[in-house]
Structures are given as C-alpha cells and as structure tokens.
Amino acid sequence: MPSFSDRLALAIAEKKTPVLVGLDPRWAQLPCVFTQGVSEPTGFDVAEAYAQFCRAVIDIVAPLVPAVKPQAAFFEQFGPDAMRALHGVIRYAQNQGLLVILDGKRNDIGSTAAAYAAGLLGRGTSPWSADALTVSPYLGDDSLEPFIETANKREAGVFILVKTSNPGGKLFQDLIADGKPVYQHVAEWVESAARASLSPRSANPYASLGAVVGATWPKQLAEMRQTLKSCWLLVPGYGSQGGAAKDVAGAFDQRGMGAVINNSRGILFAYKKPEYARFGEKDWEGAVEAATRDMIDALAAETTAGRLR
Amino acid sequence: MPSFSDRLALAIAEKKTPVLVGLDPRWAQLPCVFTQGVSEPTGFDVAEAYAQFCRAVIDIVAPLVPAVKPQAAFFEQFGPDAMRALHGVIRYAQNQGLLVILDGKRNDIGSTAAAYAAGLLGRGTSPWSADALTVSPYLGDDSLEPFIETANKREAGVFILVKTSNPGGKLFQDLIADGKPVYQHVAEWVESAARASLSPRSANPYASLGAVVGATWPKQLAEMRQTLKSCWLLVPGYGSQGGAAKDVAGAFDQRGMGAVINNSRGILFAYKKPEYARFGEKDWEGAVEAATRDMIDALAAETTAGRLR
Numbered sequence: 003m004p005s006f007s008d009r010l011a012l013a014i015a016e017k018k019t020p021v022l023v024g025l026d027p028r029w030a031q032l033p034c035v036f037t038q039g040v041s042e043p044t045g046f047d048v049a050e051a052y053a054q055f056c057r058a059v060i061d062i063v064a065p066l067v068p069a070v071k072p073q074a075a076f077f078e079q080f081g082p083d084a085m086r087a088l089h090g091v092i093r094y095a096q097n098q099g100l101l102v103i104l105d106g107k108r109n110d111i112g113s114t115a116a117a118y119a120a121g122l123l124g125r126g127t128s129p130w131s132a133d134a135l136t137v138s139p140y141l142g143d144d145s146l147e148p149f150i151e152t153a154n155k156r157e158a159g160v161f162i163l164v165k166t167s168n169p170g171g172k173l174f175q176d177l178i179a180d181g182k183p184v185y186q187h188v189a190e191w192v193e194s195a196a197r198a199s200l201s202p203r204s205a206n207p208y209a210s211l212g213a214v215v216g217a218t219w220p221k222q223l224a225e226m227r228q229t230l231k232s233c234w235l236l237v238p239g240y241g242s243q244g245g246a247a248k249d250v251a252g253a254f255d256q257r258g259m260g261a262v263i264n265n266s267r268g269i270l271f272a273y274k275k276p277e278y279a280r281f282g283e284k285d286w287e288g289a290v291e292a293a294t295r296d297m298i299d300a301l302a303a304e305t306t307a308g309r310l311r
Numbered sequence: 312m313p314s315f316s317d318r319l320a321l322a323i324a325e326k327k328t329p330v331l332v333g334l335d336p337r338w339a340q341l342p343c344v345f346t347q348g349v350s351e352p353t354g355f356d357v358a359e360a361y362a363q364f365c366r367a368v369i370d371i372v373a374p375l376v377p378a379v380k381p382q383a384a385f386f387e388q389f390g391p392d393a394m395r396a397l398h399g400v401i402r403y404a405q406n407q408g409l410l411v412i413l414d415g416k417r418n419d420i421g422s423t424a425a426a427y428a429a430g431l432l433g434r435g436t437s438p439w440s441a442d443a444l445t446v447s448p449y450l451g452d453d454s455l456e457p458f459i460e461t462a463n464k465r466e467a468g469v470f471i472l473v474k475t476s477n478p479g480g481k482l483f484q485d486l487i488a489d490g491k492p493v494y495q496h497v498a499e500w501v502e503s504a505a506r507a508s509l510s511p512r513s514a515n516p517y518a519s520l521g522a523v524v525g526a527t528w529p530k531q532l533a534e535m536r537q538t539l540k541s542c543w544l545l546v547p548g549y550g551s552q553g554g555a556a557k558d559v560a561g562a563f564d565q566r567g568m569g570a571v572i573n574n575s576r577g578i579l580f581a582y583k584k585p586e587y588a589r590f591g592e593k594d595w596e597g598a599v600e601a602a603t604r605d606m607i608d609a610l611a612a613e614t615t616a617g618r619l620r
Contacts, residue, residue, distance in 0.1 A: 026423070028426075045438055073419075073423060075417070075419055075423045075424075075426040075427045075430075076423070076426050078426075078427065078430050078431070078439075079426040079427065079429055079430030079438070080430060080438055081398060081430065081438030081439060082391065082394050082395040082397075082398045082438075084438075085391050085394045085395075086391040086394075086395075088391075089390060089391045105419075107417070107418060107419055107447070107450075108384070108416070109416060109447065110382075110384055110414075110416050111475060111476060111477035111480075111547075111552075112477055112479070114335070114382060114384045114385070115384075117337075117384040117385050117387075117388040118384045118387065118388065120388055121384075121387050121388030121389060121390065122387070129354055129388070129389055129390030129391075129393075130387075130390060138416070138418065138447050138449050138450075139449060139483060140447050140448060140449040140472055140475075140483060140484065141416075141447075141472070141475050141477060141479065141480055142475075142477065142479030142480050142481065142482035142483055142484065143479040143482050144477055144478055144479030145475075145477060145479055145480075146479075163449055163450070166420060166449070166450050166451075166454075167420060168420035168421055168450060168451065168453055168454060169453055170421070170450065170451030170452040170453030170454055170455075171420075171450055171451050171454075172451065173451035173452050173500070174448060174449060174451055174493060174496060174497060175449065175451065177486075177488035177489070177493060177496060178488055178489075179486035179487055179488045179493070180486070180487075184483060184486060184488070184493060187483060187486060188483060191482070238420075243420075
C-alpha cells in the first residue's frame with residue numbers, strides 16, 4: 003500500500019478538492035427519520051442511529067471528497083455499543099473509497115502511546131483500521147514518537163495538534179517561550195520529525211506526519227504553512243466555527259495541495275441552516291450534498307484548491 | 312451521593328493508604344493462565360482475558376486500597392470487544408467498593424469535550440460510569456470547563472495533566488513563559504478553577520478537580536503541592552517508572568491526605584520481579600497482594616501517609 007501521504011495526495015487529485023467531511027453525529031440534531039419513536043435512547047439505539055446516519059452521509063459524499071473524519075467523542079459518549087458503531091463506520095467509509103482520519107486526540111506516556119498507536123493506526127492492520135489519527139502533544143516527544151513509528155510501519159498518518167480552532171486554544175498554545183509561542187515550538191518539532199520521515203525519492207513534498215491548525219486563526223495558518231513545509235495541515239473550524247474559504251487560503255501550496263479543510267456540522271446538519279431550508283428535514287440528504295458541493299466550489303473560488311480542477 | 316473529593320478522602324481514611332492500583336493489562340505480560348491455548352488472539356480473546364485478569368486483581372486489592380485506575384489505551388488497543396470489557400471492569404470495581412479513575416487523557420474543543428464528559432463522567436449517571444477521568448490541557452480553558460461542569464453536576468472528579476511522569480514530558484511542559492514553566496501556568500489555572508468549585512462549608516480542603524504530577528520529578532511535585540493547594544494530586548511514575556516512596560513525600564499534606572500514588576505494572580505483574588519470584592507465575596495473585604502491601608508500607612514509612620494509620 004502507498005504511504006498515507008501519497009494516498010491522500012492521490013485522493014485529493016482525483017476528487018479535485020481538499021474537503022474533509024467530519025462525521026460528528028449528535029443525537030439532538032439527527033434528522034427525525036433516525037430518531038423517531040425513541041424517547042429515551044439506549045446506547046444501542048444511538049449506536050444504530052449513528053451507524054445508519056453516517057453510512058447515509060458516506061454514500062452521499064464518497065463520490066465528492068477524498069476523506070472523512072469521524073469524531074471519536076460522539077461515539078464514545080454513548081458507550082461500548084456506539085464504539086462498535088464507530089468501528090463499522092470506519093470500515094464502511096473505506097469500502098466506499100474514502101480515507102478515514104480518526105479524530106481521537108489521543109496520547110499518553112510512551113509505552114501507553116504505543117498501545118493507542120497499535121490499536122488505532124493502520125488500514126486493515128489494526129483493530130480500528132484508521133488511515134490516520136489526531137494526537138495531542140502535551141506529553142512531549144517520547145509520547146509522539148510511538149505514533150510516528152507505527153504510522154510509518156503501517157502506511158498510516160498522524161496529525162499532531164499545533165494550533166487548535168477553539169477560542170480557548172490560545173491560553174497555553176500562545177504562551178511565549180524563547181520569543182515564540184508554544185504552538186510554534188510544537189510546530190518546529192513536528193516539521194523536524196516530518197522531514198526526517200520523508201522519503202528522498204518521493205515526488206510528494208509532504209510526509210505522513212501532519213498538523214492540526216485551525217481555520218479560525220488565518221494569520222497563524224499562513225505562518226504555519228511556512229513552518230510546516232513537510233506537513234499536511236488538517237484545518238478544522240470552517241463553517242460552524244466561523245472560518246470561511248478565504249480564511250483557509252494560506253493553508254495551501256501553489257498547487258492547491260498541502261491541506262485538508264474539515265467541515266462537520268455545516269455539512270451533516272445543513273438541513274437546519276437557512277441557506278438549505280429549501281430541502282427541509284425530509285430531504286436532509288439533498289442538503290448534505292448541496293452543502294458539500296458549495297464548500298468545494300467556495301474553496302475552488304477563493305484558494306489555490308481551484309487549480310486542482 | 313457525596314462529591315468525588317469527599318468520597319476519595321473517606322476511602323483513603325478507611326483503607327489508611329493513598330495507593331491507587333493502575334489496571335494496565337498487557338497481553339504479553341499476563342500470567343499464562345489467562346493466555347494459554349491462544350496463539351493469535353482475537354479482540355474477543357483479549358477482551359475476555361483482560362476482563363478476567365482485572366476482576367481477579369480487583370478481588371485482591373479491593374480490601375486494601377481506595378481506588379483503581381484503568382488505562383483506556385490498553386483496552387482500546389484491541390477494539391470494540393475490549394472496550395466493552397473496560398466498561399465491565401469499571402462496574403465490577405465499583406461493585407467491590409472501589410473508586411474508579413479512568414485514565415483516558417481525553418480532550419477536544421468545547422462542544423466535543425462536553426460529549427466526552429457526558430459519556431465518561433458520573434457513577435451510574437454516564438454510560439462509562441467513571442468516578443473521575445484524566446484530561447489533557449493543550450486545548451485550553453474552554454476545553455477543560457465542560458469536564459469541570461459535568462463533574463460538578465454528577466459528583467465526579469477530573470484530573471488535569473500538569474507535569475507528566477515521562478522523560479519527554481519536559482519538552483513542552485518545561486518551556487519558560489513569563490518567567491515560569493508552561494506546567495506552572497497550567498497548574499495555576501487548575502488551582503484557580505478548583506478553588507472556585509470548592510464548597511465553603513466543606514471541611515475537606517480539596518476540590519473534585521485535581522492534577523496529574525509525576526513521581527519522577529520530586530522537586531516539582533513538592534512545588535506543585537504548594538501551587539495546587541485545593542487540588543488532589545494523582546501521582547504516576549512510582550515503581551516501574553523509577554519513582555520511590557521518598558520521591559512522592561512532597562505530594563502529601565501534613566495529614567497524609569491530598570494525593571493518590573499510582574502503581575500499575577509494579578503491582579499487576581509483580582510475579583515477574585525478582586523481589587516476588589518466590590510466588591512464581593502460578594501464584595501471581597500472591598505477588599499482587601504482596602506488592603500492594605509493600606507499597607502501602609513503604610508510603611506509610613516514608614511519607615505523612617503513615618499518619619492515616
């Protein structure tokens with residue numbers, strides 16, 4: 003199997019867009035077809051509804067986008083049955099031709115980090131089968147290395163949190179140490195590790211080690227594109243969190259490569275937004291497709307992602 | 312139900328020790344009675360073995376210690392069946408009279424953090440039913456507050472990573488910003504949030520919001536006891552990671568309260584250590600009990616935890 007980075011580049015080129023659809027099922031926002039008749043849902047009810055909803059979303063977006071990003075929290079929230087549903091959703095998405103970036107923000111000390119990496123990372127070679135995983139950096143280099151090693155062995159990817167999209171992200175990430183913010187220290191470590199794992203023979207300038215940088219900080223995003231020369235950027239915060247197409251322009255290189263832009267609620271629950279009210283709850287699927295196509299078009303119009311076409 | 316902090320204080324007083332037993336099952340180290348006849352274990356095989364092993368450990372330690380700390384990674388490593396085993400282990404431990412601190416080091420942006428908190432925190436009031444959870448601080452205040460709010464509503468506890476026990480923890484945690492290390496900034500935020508959630512009527516000086524500070528940094532541990540006046544300290548790194556009883560003395564207050572000291576491998580797999588070789592693999596349970604009692608005695612001899620007796 004080619005490396006995660008090569009597979010991601012190929013999928014973006016084929017679909018001609020860097021849109022990443024976040025699979026964040028939320029019970030209270032599901033179209034009523036998935037929740038009707040269930041007043042006090044058990045974990046099993048929720049698991050069934052999330053599995054069906056996510057499969058339906060995957061069917062719509064699989065021809066349009068390169069990858070999906072299931073959010074582990076929304077499944078873990080409802081216990082073991084819902085974790086099993088997550089497991090099925092990952093495989094279903096892969097069978098429909100999508101890459102799967104699992105958003106778990108996991109980490110721990112070295113030998114425990116190795117257990118997360120072994121369990122989560124690797125399509126068909128790990129129990130959870132993710133193509134890539136998000137990882138938190140607070141525990142430092144010896145907590146990050148086991149993920150990178152396992153990813154390299156299994157042609158999987160890792161995205162390390164650098165500058166997160168939430169307002170509170172700045173509290174510790176923006177503290178200035180040695181003249182630069184903490185997130186810059188993290189970014190420099192990530193870039194150095196990415197460069198070390200790049201194959202010198204590859205035409206692909208990006209490693210399978212990437213970084214999470216929020217769309218809500220456009221200036222820092224463009225700076226991070228410079229610092230993280232060898233890294234894919236996973237950019238959350240588009241749509242419901244306030245980021246727009248022009249805000250993420252700085253994430254891309256001149257070819258329109260180098261970044262994937264995530265949208266979760268803005269696509270999954272588009273039927274609730276005024277722009278897509280014409281579809282109504284009955285045609286929530288039409289709203290998902292329209293919102294996905296609109297985001298693809300907006301990125302093509304406002305960023306170098308338009309050059310993919 | 313009393314607050315997590317009150318329940319923890321009571322359990323420590325009853326058992327007369329602050330020893331926390333980490334439930335870190337590792338397939339390759341399990342006594343052979345749990346693995347015999349299984350050459351290539353499936354997730355189901357591992358889940359069954361982990362459930363049986365952890366229940367056996369719980370039966371031994373329940374009369375001796377106040378709490379256990381299951382490590383989510385070792386269960387997640389083997390997929391959904393093993394996650395179901397974790398779910399059962401938490402309940403089994405609670406039924407045997409133990410508090411359960413789930414070591415997940417979870418976190419995400421606010422609304423997603425709320426999903427983790429809703430799912431994991433709260434004995435009998437959440438799907439996973441943990442009495443407390445470890446949480447990572449990199450995403451900042453608006454990612455931490457949902458855990459604290461849910462914990463306060465459900466009489467649960469939260470332990471935020473401040474200074475972790477692994478050598479690499481220093482890479483980002485020890486960066487100096489505004490004249491003090493990043494972990495000190497995190498500690499001051501945690502202390503401030505803990506003080507705000509303390510009940511003024513309570514005789515208990517500790518909130519249900521605590522901090523993780525490693526036994527491997529004795530000097531910083533004593534400093535953190537001063538900074539985190541209103542917080543329980545969860546201290547990993549004792550035993551296999553190199554921390555000894557005298558190294559954790561600074562974690563306690565004058566009454567022997569204020570901290571729980573974790574030991575995972577040093578207790579679970581004591582039968583593999585030279586000191587307990589006399590038990591052999593057949594009496595691995597005897598080794599677990601001896602190692603637990605030895606740790607209780609060492610803390611009583613070398614720290615103010617002796618005053619609990």
